[in-house]
Amino acid sequence: MCVTVYVYVLMLACCIPIYACVFLCNFMSALFIFYAMLLGLFTYVRTLEFEAYSYSEREAEEQAERERLRKQWLREQEQIKNEPLEITYSYWDGTGHRRVIQVRKGDTIGEFLRAVQQQLSPEFREVRTTSVENLLYVKEDLIIPHQHSFHELIINKARGKSGPLFHFDVHEDVRTIADATIEKDESHAGKVVERHWYEKNKHIFPASRWEIYDPTKKWERYTIHGD
Numbered sequence: 001m002c003v004t005v006y007v008y009v010l011m012l013a014c015c016i017p018i019y020a021c022v023f024l025c026n027f028m029s030a031l032f033i034f035y036a037m038l039l040g041l042f043t044y045v046r047t048l049e050f051e052a053y054s055y056s057e058r059e060a061e062e063q064a065e066r067e068r069l070r071k072q073w074l075r076e077q078e079q080i081k082n083e084p085l086e087i088t089y090s091y092w093d094g095t096g097h098r099r100v101i102q103v104r105k106g107d108t109i110g111e112f113l114r115a116v117q118q119q120l121s122p123e124f125r126e127v128r129t130t131s132v133e134n135l136l137y138v139k140e141d142l143i144i145p146h147q148h149s150f151h152e153l154i155i156n157k158a159r160g161k162s163g164p165l166f167h168f169d170v171h172e173d174v175r176t177i178a179d180a181t182i183e184k185d186e187s188h189a190g191k192v193v194e195r196h197w198y199e200k201n202k203h204i205f206p207a208s209r210w211e212i213y214d215p216t217k218k219w220e221r222y223t224i225h226g227d
Contacts, residue, residue, distance in 0.1 A: 081106025081151050089137075091120055091127070092191040094201075105154065109137050110146030116192050126194055136198055139165050139190035141206070142213040158215065165213075 085105045090096040101119055103112050113135040121128035127135070137144050140160020144153070150166065152158075158165040193207075201207045 077151075078106075081149075085150055087112065087150075088189045089116065090189045090191050091116075091124065092138075092193050093124070093126070093197055096189075096191075097124075098189060103150070105151045106149055108147060108149045109144045112150070113137060113146065113192065120192075126196075130194055130196075134195040136193045136195055137190055138193060138210055139213075140188060141209045141211070143210055144190075144213045148213070148215075156215065158213075159218075160213075161209070 081104060083105050084102055085107075086100060086102050088098065088100050090098045097120075099116075099119060101112075101115055103115055107115075110132060114132045117127055117130075117132055117135060133146070142160045142165070144165075154166050198207055198210075202210070
C-alpha cells in the first residue's frame with residue numbers, strides 16, 4: 001500500500017512540470033495570438049485613419065481646385081462681358097434707318113436701347129419723347145425682353161425664327177479699332193421699334209410675325225416670309 005502511494009506521488013511529481021510546461025506553452029501561444037490580434041487591429045485602425053485623412057485631404061484639395069476654377073471662370077466671364085460689341089441695328093418706323101452702335105457684351109437689351117435712344121434722339125422726335133421701356137428690340141422676328149444680356153444670348157447660342165440671334169464670323173465680323181478687338185453682328189440687323197408703332201401695326205407684316213423671345217422654346221426649323 002505504501003509503495004503504491006509512493007509511486008502515485010512520484011508520478012504526480014513528474015507530471016506537474018510537464019503539465020506546467022504545456023500550460024505555459026498554451027498560455028504563451030494564446031498571449032502571442034492575442035498580441036498579434038491587437039497588433040493587427042492597431043494596424044487596421046491606423047490604416048483606416050490614414051485613409052480617412054488622405055480622403056479628407058484629397059477632398060479638400062479637390063474642393064480648393066474647384067473653387068479656384070470657379071473664380072477663374074468668373075474672372076474670365078467678367079473680362080468677356082467688358083469686351084466691346086458693335087451692333088448694327090435698324091430703327092423701324094415703317095421704313096428702316098440703319099445705324100451702328102458700340103456697347104459691351106455684358107450690357108442688357110435695356111442698356112443697349114438706352115444708348116440707342118441717346119443716339120437717335122437728335123433725329124427722331126418720337127424716340128426722344130418716349131421712355132426706354134417703350135422701345136423694343138426685335139431680332140430674327142423675336143422681341144427680346146430688356147433683362148436679357150448680349151453675353152447671355154451669345155453663350156447660350158440663342159436662336160430666332162430665321163436664324164441665330166447673334167452669329168459672329170471670325171473672318172468677316174471681327175473689327176479691330178484702336179487695338180481693341182470688336183465683334184460685329186451683321187447676320188440680320190435687328191430692329192428697334194417704338195412700342196406705340198408696334199401696337200398699331202402688329203397685324204401687318206413684318207410686325208405680324210414678331211413674338212416675345214422665350215429661351216425655353218426651340219425652333220425646329222427656320223421660317224421665312226409667309227411661314
